[in-house]
Amino acid sequence: MQSYRNLVITGLLILLEFFVGMVGYKLIMPDWSWLKSLYMTAITLTTVGYSDYGIFSESRPAKIFTIGLIITGIGIFAFGASSLVGFVVEGHLSDVLRRRRMEKKISKLKDHYIICGAGGTGARVIDSLSSRKVPFVVIDKNEERIKELLRTRSFLYIVGNASDDEVLHMAGIERAKAFISILSDDRDNLFVTLSARTLNPKLTIVSKAVESKSVAKIRKSGADYVIIPDYLGGLKIASILIRPNVVEFLDGMRADHIHKMVEAKLPDGSPLVGKSLRETRIRSQTGLTVFAIRRGKEIIYNPPPDLTLLAGDGLVVIGLKEQISKLGKIVGDPDLPSRWFS
DSSP states (O other), rough: HHHHHHHHHHHHHHHHHHHHHHHHHHHHHTOOOOHHHHHHHHHHHHOOOOOTTTTTOOHHHHHHHHHHHHHHHHHHHHHHHHHHHHHHHHHHHHHHHHHHHHHHHHHOOOOOOEEEOHHHHHHHHHHHHTTTOOOTEEEEOOOOHHHHHTTTOOOEEEESSSOOHHHHHTTTTTTTEEEEEESHHHHHHHHHHHHHHHHHTTTEEEEEOOGGHHHHHHHTTTTTEEEEEHHHHHHHHHHHHHHHHHHHHHHHHHHHHSSSEEEEEOOOTTTTSBHHHHHHHHHHHHHHOOOEEETTTTTSSSSOOTTTTTTEEEEEEEOOHHHHHHHHHHHTOHHHHHHHHO
């Protein structure tokens, strides 16, 4: 920011002016102490006056030096004042313009995700959705927390209270596909979930819970899924000790940027709807094996070949981008690979 640099330059020039003034008075008036020279410089630059020492009657060089000091001092302070005004105005205007650009981009979002809470868990969700190029907007009332995340990331955000319906409308909740509430207090998560469900009954809502006793209440408020991070962390630790190879495999899959575990959802009108898994010939055409099918909230592991596929079924596979691309064309979802591979 140019105005900020100008303020720094002004500060350095003022220090330089004081130094030159102090040294100049000391050279012109050898009998003066350094403190007296500094004091004379201060009252000259601040236009206090000269009654204390009456230098105008003592030395002509002192008069000339003082005139020069005053002129340069006025110039420096004028430059500093203009820089300060510019810093304030420029900062305010840039914030206003940035906020308007942000609101304009958010207003164009559709089928996006809304993340309420930019704490530790929120940062992980942001990174995950960003890597998959999923459109989302973050809501958090702590602007400093958002700015900290923006140092290494880029995303749309709204500084505000997620419990405020107006803020949720700004985030485009009516057009959103999913809503994630990961605030630090269960009461806040419950209230925000209730508000989101009221404003968009078709929304998929995932909420965080700090205490297990809050899970049932948050679900009743409208959450489709309630996650307890401490519970999941405990399970992960136990799994590492009991089944280290399985955990290592799953962690490797999540970190693998070449192979991805993908869910291909069958849209209405997909050519595979009504066919058995055997009739789809997915294995022969793509080299992929469907090892699970998500049907609503039910997961069918190792589905039998004669299982008839329905609209909305999610076919879970692991494969390369080229294989996923072929699967997307078969199921009628050509954008499938772009949502899972960055």
